[in-house]
Amino acid sequence: MSEHHIRLTVNGRPFDRTVEGRLTLGDFLREELGHTGVHLACEHGVCGSCTIIMDGLAVRSCLLFAVQADGAEITTVEGVAAPDGTLSPVQQAMRDCHALQCGFCTPGVVMTLTSLTQGDEKPEEATLLKAMSGHLCRCTGYQGIRKAISKLAEGAPA
Amino acid sequence: MNGPISGAGRYVGQRILRKEDQRLLTGRGTFVDDVSVPGVLHAAFVRSQIARGRIKSVDLSEARALKGVRAVMTAADLGEFNVKLSNMHMHEQPGTPTRPLSEGYVSYVGDLIAIVVAESRYIAEDAVAMVWVEYEEEDPLITVSDAMEGPPVHPGTENNLLMQIGTPPNPDFDAIFEKAAHVVTGTVAHQRIAQSTMETRGVVSNPTGNAELTVHIGCQSPHVAAGAIALAFDMPQTKVRVIAKDVGGGFGLKAQPWREEIAAIAASLALRWPVKWIEDRFEALTSSNAARESDITLRLAFDEDAKLLALDADYNSNNGAYPHMPDAGMPIMMFLTGPYRVPAYRFRGRAWHTNTVGLGGYRAPWAIEALVRESVLDKAARQMGIDAVELRRRNLLTAAELPTRTPLGLPIDDITPIECLDQLLTKIDVAAFRAEQAEARKQGRYLGLGIASYIEPTAMVGVYPLWSDSAQIRIEATGKVIANLSTHSQGHGIETTHAQIIADHLGVPIEDVAIFQEDSTRSGFGAGAAGSRQAVIAGAAVIRASRMLVEKIKLIAAHALNANPDDITVENGQVRVAGAEEMTRSLSEIAMLSYGDVKRLPLGMEAGLETHYRYTPESMMTHATASHACVVDVDPVTGFVTIKRWISSEDCGVQINPAIVEGQIAGGVAQAIGVVLHEEYTIDERGNPTAVTFKDYHLPAISDVPTFEYTHICTPAKGEGGFRGVGEGGIIIGAPTLLNAIADAMSPFGTLPDKLPMTPTKLLELMSKESAA
Numbered sequence: 024m025s026e027h028h029i030r031l032t033v034n035g036r037p038f039d040r041t042v043e044g045r046l047t048l049g050d051f052l053r054e055e056l057g058h059t060g061v062h063l064a065c066e067h068g069v070c071g072s073c074t075i076i077m078d079g080l081a082v083r084s085c086l087l088f089a090v091q092a093d094g095a096e097i098t099t100v101e102g103v104a105a106p107d108g109t110l111s112p113v114q115q116a117m118r119d120c121h122a123l124q125c126g127f128c129t130p131g132v133v134m135t136l137t138s139l140t141q142g143d144e145k146p147e148e149a150t151l152l153k154a155m156s157g158h159l160c161r162c163t164g165y166q167g168i169r170k171a172i173s174k175l176a177e178g179a180p181a
Numbered sequence: 182m183n184g185p186i187s188g189a190g191r192y193v194g195q196r197i198l199r200k201e202d203q204r205l206l207t208g209r210g211t212f213v214d215d216v217s218v219p220g221v222l223h224a225a226f227v228r229s230q231i232a233r234g235r236i237k238s239v240d241l242s243e244a245r246a247l248k249g250v251r252a253v254m255t256a257a258d259l260g261e262f263n264v265k266l267s268n269m270h271m272h273e274q275p276g277t278p279t280r281p282l283s284e285g286y287v288s289y290v291g292d293l294i295a296i297v298v299a300e301s302r303y304i305a306e307d308a309v310a311m312v313w314v315e316y317e318e319e320d321p322l323i324t325v326s327d328a329m330e331g332p333p334v335h336p337g338t339e340n341n342l343l344m345q346i347g348t349p350p351n352p353d354f355d356a357i358f359e360k361a362a363h364v365v366t367g368t369v370a371h372q373r374i375a376q377s378t379m380e381t382r383g384v385v386s387n388p389t390g391n392a393e394l395t396v397h398i399g400c401q402s403p404h405v406a407a408g409a410i411a412l413a414f415d416m417p418q419t420k421v422r423v424i425a426k427d428v429g430g431g432f433g434l435k436a437q438p439w440r441e442e443i444a445a446i447a448a449s450l451a452l453r454w455p456v457k458w459i460e461d462r463f464e465a466l467t468s469s470n471a472a473r474e475s476d477i478t479l480r481l482a483f484d485e486d487a488k489l490l491a492l493d494a495d496y497n498s499n500n501g502a503y504p505h506m507p508d509a510g511m512p513i514m515m516f517l518t519g520p521y522r523v524p525a526y527r528f529r530g531r532a533w534h535t536n537t538v539g540l541g542g543y544r545a546p547w548a549i550e551a552l553v554r555e556s557v558l559d560k561a562a563r564q565m566g567i568d569a570v571e572l573r574r575r576n577l578l579t580a581a582e583l584p585t586r587t588p589l590g591l592p593i594d595d596i597t598p599i600e601c602l603d604q605l606l607t608k609i610d611v612a613a614f615r616a617e618q619a620e621a622r623k624q625g626r627y628l629g630l631g632i633a634s635y636i637e638p639t640a641m642v643g644v645y646p647l648w649s650d651s652a653q654i655r656i657e658a659t660g661k662v663i664a665n666l667s668t669h670s671q672g673h674g675i676e677t678t679h680a681q682i683i684a685d686h687l688g689v690p691i692e693d694v695a696i697f698q699e700d701s702t703r704s705g706f707g708a709g710a711a712g713s714r715q716a717v718i719a720g721a722a723v724i725r726a727s728r729m730l731v732e733k734i735k736l737i738a739a740h741a742l743n744a745n746p747d748d749i750t751v752e753n754g755q756v757r758v759a760g761a762e763e764m765t766r767s768l769s770e771i772a773m774l775s776y777g778d779v780k781r782l783p784l785g786m787e788a789g790l791e792t793h794y795r796y797t798p799e800s801m802m803t804h805a806t807a808s809h810a811c812v813v814d815v816d817p818v819t820g821f822v823t824i825k826r827w828i829s830s831e832d833c834g835v836q837i838n839p840a841i842v843e844g845q846i847a848g849g850v851a852q853a854i855g856v857v858l859h860e861e862y863t864i865d866e867r868g869n870p871t872a873v874t875f876k877d878y879h880l881p882a883i884s885d886v887p888t889f890e891y892t893h894i895c896t897p898a899k900g901e902g903g904f905r906g907v908g909e910g911g912i913i914i915g916a917p918t919l920l921n922a923i924a925d926a927m928s929p930f931g932t933l934p935d936k937l938p939m940t941p942t943k944l945l946e947l948m949s950k951e952s953a954a
Binding site for chain 2: 043045046053058059060061062063064065066067069070072099100101103104108110114117118119121123124125126127128129130133152155156158159160161162163164165166167168169
């Protein structure tokens with residue numbers, strides 16, 4: 024078993040760790056760093072629950088090894104709201120639209136929508152809907168997620 | 182849809198945003214895998230690679246020697262606990278006992294042979310791969326027809342018939358069919374479904390103190406889980422504490438702890454050390470008890486006016502090797518006649534063992550009753566040349582006929598099937614659709630309209646643990662309200678809905694109310710999420726408990742302020758005296774007084790502001806009613822079904838939170854779409870599950886589910902609060918609605934195949950057969 028030294032930033036905080044080569048990034052973020060908001064639901068890259076933002080892009084932390092995140096800047100769902108707990112626009116839209124029930128797939132949905140609406144980005148509704156086809160939710164029938172997307176997409180009132 | 186709701190109070194009836202969402206949207210929930218205990222060990226299972234056979238030998242030596250492995254245990258190693266699993270009703274399972282690990286003989290692929298406990302899940306899985314098992318393989322029985330003919334799944338038993346039920350013999354029954362003007366027969370062969378909770382099963386078992394156990398587990402009721410664990414280990418329940426804060430979906434799968442959870446708990450007891458087992462998705466899709474696999478054939482007899490004379494049904498259910506509970510179709514037998522006028526009825530149901538993973542519950546386990554009834558009714562309409570809506574109108578029970586009883590004698594009192602159907606038809610112009618459909622067919626496009634009706638027996642009481650629910654409410658000295666309920670939420674939003682009710686009835690801001698339901702040692706016994714009961718029964722309990730508190734507040738305030746109790750009101754956290762604004766006190770002041778200034782209380786009054794009320798409905802069940810419609814477009818080139826519209830009209834009584842009601846309907850309908858179009862737990866001829874990832878087991882995605890249109894009827898139920906359940910209706914009614922729409926679209930080509938799901942391949946085959954003919 025190989026050991027690797029990695030340095031990375033998670034939600035703005037630097038970490039310096041030694042990891043086994045086979046440790047997935049999802050397990051590393053949860054078990055070693057305590058970011059239990061990263062939810063592992065299928066661990067083969069289909070359901071999207073474990074999505075995080077790595078160097079600006081939404082990626083699946085179950086399909087990456089921790090060692091691949093050496094030097095990366097990562098945001099997890101814990102790093103999205105303001106430090107005082109104020110929800111981000113994506114989180115607020117999801118809350119306003121009842122876009123979650125059990126909340127297990129939710130962190131992944133938040134991260135994908137966050138990655139596509141960074142800064143002043145207002146993608147078309149179709150773009151956001153297409154991105155959501157990579158997320159599985161068993162509770163909501165996606166109705167609230169659709170509504171939240173309409174609020175976040177281009178043409179929605181700012 | 183945002184219009185006034187019957188029974189709307191300040192909070193009840195409003196689309197209040199959920200209290201749960203702040204933590205869940207920010208990744209601060211506490212799901213079972215988020216619980217860590219110092220030094221916790223991780224479990225993984227050695228599972229059978231064959232569906233049936235004798236274990237010749239198990240070599241654990243290499244696995245046990247692996248660095249980081251604490252123990253590898255077989256059934257013999259756990260034998261001292263003599264663990265036997267009970268069913269959901271806490272009864273001993275009939276027939277062969279269900280034990281956490283199998284000994285000497287395996288009965289399905291994934292059957293449990295040994296548990297590995299190691300310092301990490303990675304090491305535990307390494308060790309699993311080092312266990313050598315030699316089998317003497319036998320031919321497995323996979324289907325019900327295999328089971329009818331084959332040797333017993335469980336050696337030492339007579340045959341594979343686990344249970345059989347039926348209606349009492351009626352010597353005149355067959356004559357009804359012989360004399361009927363029309364007889365229509367249809368079959369639904371329901372595929373096996375994987376419940377697919379997004380959070381898999383899991384447990385953290387921590388032996389503490391003097392033979393005590395603290396168990397964190399994904400469950401649907403901490404009380405039921407604690408009871409089942411105590412029973413399995415023959416421990417007093419006083420020694421078991423079950424905690425479950427956030428649970429990522431239950432749907433029936435987590436109604437009771439099963440073999441894996443119990444094995445992990447046994448390992449923790451044997452080692453006297455905390456053990457965690459978190460199911461992975463491969464295990465969930467292959468070894469979690471699965472649902473639904475069954476077939477039902479229904480015969481309908483009609484008179485010359487297309488009025489129903491009799492229903493005759495034969496049901497067979499694949500129970501697998503170790504079902505959560507034997508299923509011979511008892512609730513199907515009870516509810517198959519639905520909201521219809523049925524003079525005569527016959528039902529036979531049988532449960533069969535096979536060499537597959539056991540049967541488990543899934544949202545409305547009896548849902549096939551509506552699926553077969555509504556689809557055969559549509560077939561009858563086509564066969565008799567009557568409009569499907571007209572056929573229903575002639576046979577649905579009307580308000581004038583209520584209350585009545587089903588052919589089995591079950592009460593039906595305040596259902597609204599005609600009202601729901603009428604409301605539904607205000608939203609869809611059937612005549613215009615038929616014209617559009619005819620035009621489309623000329624152009625080679627196949628549109629279909631499906632409509633279905635049902636009633637749902639919610640909040641059933643009378644069978645353990647489906648009894649009463651309790652609310653313990655206390656107003657703290659700060660004026661803030663804490664309620665411990667016997668409920669449990671896996672996404673139901675009870676921290677919001679029940680806070681809405683309490684806030685209204687106590688007269689406090691909703692922000693001041695906190696609901697707790699995660700600990701089996703707090704609140705009181707309750708079945709949790711089972712049978713669409715929590716709004717109906719626990720909702721009523723919180724109303725009664727709140728009222729008792731308000732009465733006490735009035736007495737205290739009247740005594741302290743020298744006023745008349747009838748002049749006291751509590752509004753927005755303030756205690757007011759009518760006509761004396763200057764005497765207004767905050768609830769906190771009155772609470773302080775009640776806890777600490779006992780001399781100012783009425784003589785002999787108990788201190789404090791704490792109440793407990795346990796409610797049980799007077800009716801055995803509280804009916805919800807609905808009709809749904811959907812429009813589909815079946816592509817003749819690809820065979821794909823596109824759902825163009827979906828409209829619901831449901832009556833769940835007084836709605837606590839319409840957004841949460843609609844969320845329940847939507848989630849259920851999406852699961853129904855999965856049942857009819859996408860999902861299938863497939864098994865090969867040697868018993869191997871073959872849909873083992875979410876790439877092979879197709880859950881509906883956002884692109885498969887249209888935007889739903891909801892309409893509501895709100896007929897208050899007779900129970901306290903007027904609530905009716907809404908948790909299971911969407912999946913019950915959704916499946917026949919969609920199936921009927923596809924059957925309508927495909928009617929130029931003939932009859933749909935019996936076996937679900939209606940995949941593009943099956944529909945293309947149907948279309949090509951007929952065009953060839």
